Amino acid sequence: MDLHSPKTSSPAKRLVLFVGDGLRADTFYIERQRSPYLRKIIEEKGSWGVSHTRVPTETRPGHVAMIAGFYEDVSSVAKGWKENAVEFDSVFNQSSYTFSFGSFDVVPMFENGVRDGHVKSFVYSEEIYDMAAENPYTLDLTVYNMIKEFLRNATTNSTLNKIVNRDKVVLFIHLLGIDTNGHAYKPHSRQYLDNINVVDDIIKKSVERIEEFYNNDKKTAYVFTADHGMTAWGTHGGGYPSETLTPLVAWGAGVKGPEKSNRKISVEESTWNLDNLVRKDVEQADVAALMAGLIGVNFPANSVGTLPVEYLSGSEKYIADAIFANAKQVSASFEVKMKEKQQTTFSMLFSPYKLLTPSILLNFHRRIIESFKSGNYNTTIKLSKDLIKLSLNGLLYYHHYDRFFLWACITLSFLGLLGYISIVILKNFSNLKAQKFDYTKKYKNLMLYNRILAGFLILITVWAYFNRASLTYQLLVISLFTILYNPAKQLLDGKLRVLWPITCISVAIFPLLPVVGISSQHYLVTSYEAIFFAIYSFLLILWIHVECQLAKIKNIERIHFSRSSISARNLEARDIRIAVAYLIFVTLGFFGIGNIASINSFDVTSTYCFTTILKPFIMGPLIFIKTVLPMLTATCAVYAIHVALSVPLKGLFALILFISDAMAVHFFFMIKDEGSWLDIGTSISHYVVVMTKVLALNLFMLLSKFLTSKHLLFSVGGQTKKSLNKKDF
Structure with missing residues (x-):
C-alpha cells in the first residue's frame, strides 16, 4: 500500500511528544495550580482538549493508538510488559529520526524491529522502578537528566548534531511517575497531585533547553497527552470516563493558539475554569495524525486517525494538503480491506459497502484534486473529511462483514455441544427404567x-x-x-x-x-480477604x-x-x-x-x-x-x-x-x-x-x-x- 504525506512544506521541522502516563483529564484540568506552565500554554499559546481513549486502557494499546494511529487487538495487553516490537507502522517509523526517553518497558517498543535503526531509545534500569517507593517521581527526574545529557552530547558531537538538526525529527519523552503514584497512592493522593507539578516543571525545563539548543527558531511543535487515565482506586484497563478521558495540549510551530468561546459546559467541566476557550476533543488515534500533519511525514499505513485540523494554524493550502493526504491514506486502507473480503467471498455473494464503491471513491479523489488545484481549500477540507468518515465506516462494515455467519456458527456449536452433553448424560449416567415406577404425583x-x-x-x-x-x-x-x-x-x-x-x-x-474505594477509617486490618x-x-x-x-x-x-x-x-x-x-x-x-x-x-x-x-x-x-x-x-x-x-x-x-x-x-x-x-x-x-x-x-x-x-x-x-x-x- 502506498504511503501519503503532504506535498506542501510543513510548518514544523521537529516534534516533541510528552506523555504523562496515567494522567486523568479531570485531575489535570481541575488541579490547575499543579501545572502552572501548561495552564499558561493553554490560555496564551496553544490548543487544548480531551483525548478519548479506548478499552483496554492499558499502556501498550494507548501508546500504539497515539503513535501508530491504530487500535491494537485486545490480546496485545499480554505483550505490553516487555520489549515486544510494535508490528505496525508509526509516526516514529516515518520520521527521519526519533529519540525516545523513558521507561524500560514502554520506550523500546517502537525501536525493536526498525530496520535502519533510526529510532533510538534511552531508558532507565528496571531496578530503580519501585512501585512502593516514597517518591516515584524520581523516575521522571531521571528522564529529565537523560534529556539534558542528550542535548549536551548533541552540542559537542558533530554527527549527533547533524542528525538532530534534520527535518522531521521526533523527541519522545515518557514520564511514568504519575502512573506509579496512582497505583501506589491512588489518584486523589498528595503524591499523585505533586507528581503532576513535577511533570509540569520537567516539561517547562525541557522546552527551555530544546528551544535554547535550536536557537529559538520557532520550528518545534509540542504535544502533551496521556496514554490512559485511572480509576479512583488506582487501576486502569476498563472503560470508566476517568480511564478513557486524557488531557491533550498542543503548542508551538503549526499549532493554532487559544480561541475564545461562549459555549455551554457541563457542571463537571465548570470546575476546569476553561469555559472561555474552545475545547477541541479528539480520538486517541487522531493524535498520530496530528503529529504526522505537523511535521509533514507520511501518515502511518495502519492509521485510522483523522487529522484534527482545528489544531492547525498556517496556510489553508497546507491544511488542505495535509487532510487530503490523510484521506488518501485512510481510503487506501479501506480499499485493501475491501479487496481482502472480496477475495475470500464468492463473487456472487459479495455485497460491497454501497456508500463507498470504487466508482464513488474515484469520484471523491477527482473532486478533491479539482478543488485543491482551483484554490478552493475549504471544499478540499470538507470533502476530505467526508471521505475519511466514509472510509472509516467502510472499514467497520468489512470488519463486521462475516458477523452473522460467525454468530450462526458459534450459536450452532453451543447448541450442538449442549445436545451432545445431554445425550452423554442420558446414555451413560442415568437409569430411567429404575426411576420410572417411583414417579408419583408428589x-x-x-x-x-x-x-x-x-x-x-x-x-x-x-x-x-x-x-x-x-x-x-x-x-x-x-x-x-x-x-x-x-x-x-x-x-x-x-x-x-x-x-x-x-x-x-x-x-x-x-x-x-x-470492592474498591477510599475510606477515612483506619483499622488494624485493612483488607477482609x-x-x-x-x-x-x-x-x-x-x-x-x-x-x-x-x-x-x-x-x-x-x-x-x-x-x-x-x-x-x-x-x-x-x-x-x-x-x-x-x-x-x-x-x-x-x-x-x-x-x-x-x-x-x-x-x-x-x-x-x-x-x-x-x-x-x-x-x-x-x-x-x-x-x-x-x-x-x-x-x-x-x-x-x-x-x-x-x-x-x-x-x-x-x-x-x-x-x-x-x-x-x-x-x-x-x-x-x-x-x-x-x-x-x-x-x-x-x-x-x-x-x-x-x-x-x-x-x-x-x-x-x-x-x-x-x-x-x-x-x-x-x-x-x-x-x-x-x-x-
Missing part, C-alpha cells in the same frame, strides 16, 4: 420445584456478573435449605441445621462490602457434611479416597443440586471479595509483600493464585462429595459443563460492540471470564483429585509426621 411436584429453584439460582449466578449483591440473595436462599427442606429437617443433626444458615448469612455479608476465605472454607466443610448426612452416610472421617473405594452408580436428581451448588460456590469464590470481571479490578498492591518492582511475570502468578484459591477449595469440596456419595465424576462434570455452557450462551448474546466503552468492555470481559472458567474447572478437578488423595510428610523433632492421610478424610 415426586413429580418435588422434581418440578427443584428444577425451578435450580433455574432461579442459575439466573442469579448470571446476574452476579453484573451485580455482586445477587450473591447475597443466593446465599440467603441457600441458608433456608436446612430450615424449609423436609429431608434436611429430618436427616441433619441439630448443630448442622443451626450452623448452616448462620455461616451462609455470614458469607452473604461480603458481596455487599465495597483473609476473613472471607476462612468463613468460605468453613461453609464448604459444612456443605460436605450436609450432603453426606442427607445421603445417610455416617463416619465420613473414615472415608477412603483411594480409587478402589469409590463404587459406581448413575446420576440421581440430587446430583443436580450438587452441580448447581458447586457453580454457586465457585462464583462466590470468584466474586466474593471483588469484581474481577473487569481487567481494571486487579490491584497489584496485594503483591507488594513479595515484590514492589514491576515484574508482571511474578505479580501475575501471585494475583492468579489469590484469585483461583477459593475456586480450587470449592472443587476440592465437590471432589470430597464425589468420593463420599459415589457420584459419577464424569457425569457430575457433564452436568456442570452443561450449566456453564448455558451461561456462556447467555453472555455470548449479550456481547456489545456499540455504546460506551464501559459497556463494550464489560460485555466482552463477562464472556471471556465465563468461557475461561469452563476450561479451568476441568483442570481444577484434576488438581483437586491430587490434593485430596495425597499426604504430606514433615519432620518434627527428628520424627516424620503425616499431615494428611490419603485414606482418611
